[in-house]
Amino acid sequence: MARTAPLSRRFYRRDAVTVARALLGQRLVRVCHGGRVAGIIVETEAYLGVADKAAHTCNGRRTPRNKSMWGDGGHAYVYFTYGLHHCANIVAGRAGDPVAVLLRALEPVEGLDIMYTRRTGARRDRDLCSGPAKLAKALAIDRELDGLDLTGDAAMYVERARRRPVPADQIIAAPRIGIDYAGVWAHRRLRFYLRDNPYISRR
DNA sequence: CCCGTGATTTAT
């Protein structure tokens, strides 16, 4: 697998929708003592800061948990939910603008054997990373990575797997998942995934 | 459909 530099600060310091679309087709890499695993990002969701009722930072909320979202673009925001799941986001925009992109699904491309050991019960490659908590588990992402700078060559980063963005006609925009409480924001098409890709999350 | 699970947040 060809090595490329992590995506730059400039890449992430844009609005969350742009980053959510631009991340599609890029490669998320996780390195730890368990080994190196990676997957192509095939599904994302944008969370639009203080105005977005579905965002953890709606109405300007600033809590210990969402601290990373308030920081500069290109850092991880990892949180724990439902008593057993982690979800991984990448902060977009600039410090003080709490927008982020939730990573919802990957197409596994490297270290699948390691992923299977972490995702007991997964029967097919499609089961490994087809959901935000599944990919967090497969890549051993937990709160220890919260706040990590993804533009450094660190324990996790995104590599450019393609030079040009995925063409717009290959990206489906749909309502976000699991935020029915968010009123009109529940209808906004802020979920993005690759058309016809078999590795996106179910539902 | 239903529910486990526990950190986090918000309400008292």
Place this chain on the structure above:
DNA sequence: TAAATCACGGGG
């Protein structure tokens, strides 16, 4: 201090 909430997943 207590209660409600929750950007989910797996099993019927």
